[in-house]
Amino acid sequence: MQSQIRPHAVLWDFDGTVADTEPLWIDSQIETMASYGVTSRHEDLARLCGVSADVSIRAHFASYEAQHGEPPPMTGRALWEQITAGVIRRLNSQPLPWRPGARELLMGLHDRRIPMALVSASPRAMIDAALAKMPAGVFDIVIAGDEMPRSKPAPDSYLLAAERLGASAADCIVVEDSIYGTEAGRAAGAAVIAVPSIQELDEYPGQLLTPTLAGISVDDLNRIWHQVKGI
Structure with missing residues (x-):
């Protein structure tokens, strides 16, 4: 029966899921903090992938104070705008840098008219720069990190995306690469496809852990939804 076909919509993370942009964020953060005399370690910044701007800013402020012995001279907003500008410059x-299989699955879903949302913790300015490099009209809605009071791992952005698409989150698939993002998708009640990029991910009920999207077709998604949901 048609009512048994899932997913009703697919909700995509961006950084590290659609495109391999996590290294751009890491490089921009290293460059930006170096301009304030702060040395940042790649492995520390990798652990921040998928977190909100507020969490990242607090981590950078703590690094500044640890290395300089005094509070940072910039505001959190100014710091994040500088980091974002560095990412946009690199993107442009x-x-x-598409992740393996992401473009093919996106376009296959688009051709089949399955509703899709882009749900990112990144700011709107960066997302708009990325969307300018993608086929027009792929996503029905876009939710950026600076448009949500609570970012991932809270489920709010995925719940809102499903609602705006006229679907229940439980009938959707979330595609994610980060610890916080997969947690948000599971908390929303969606079936999660977890595709690691920078961070290692663990197995959890409610998600399928796969090394790549390459070879996953639109027709596979119904099977994956039922497999993850145990239905």
Whole structure:
């Protein structure tokens, strides 16, 4: 029966899921903090992938105070705008670094007219720069991190995306690469496809852990939803 076909919509994370942009964020953060005399470690910043701007800012402020022995001279907003500008500059200087299989699955879903949302913890300015490099009209709605009072791992953004698409989150698939993002998808009640990029991910009920989206077709998603949901 048609009512048994899932997913009703697919909700995508962006950084590390659609495109391999996590390294751009890490490089921009290293560059930005270096301009304030702060040395940042790649492995520490990798653990921040998928977190909100507020969490990242607090981590950078703590690093500044630890290395300088005094509070930072900049505001959190100014720091995050500088980091975001660095990411946008890097994005604009190269083709979009698609993650394996992401473009093919996105376009297959688009061709089949399955509703899709882009749900990111990144700010709108960065997301708009990325969307300019993607086929127009792929996503029905876009929710950016600076548009939500609570970011991932709270489920709010995924619940809102499903609602705006006229679906229940329980009938959706969330595609994510980060610890916080997969947690948000599970908390929303969606079936989660977890595709690690920078961070290692663990197995959890409610999600399928796979090394890549390459080879996953639109027709596979109904099977994956039922497999994850145990239905």
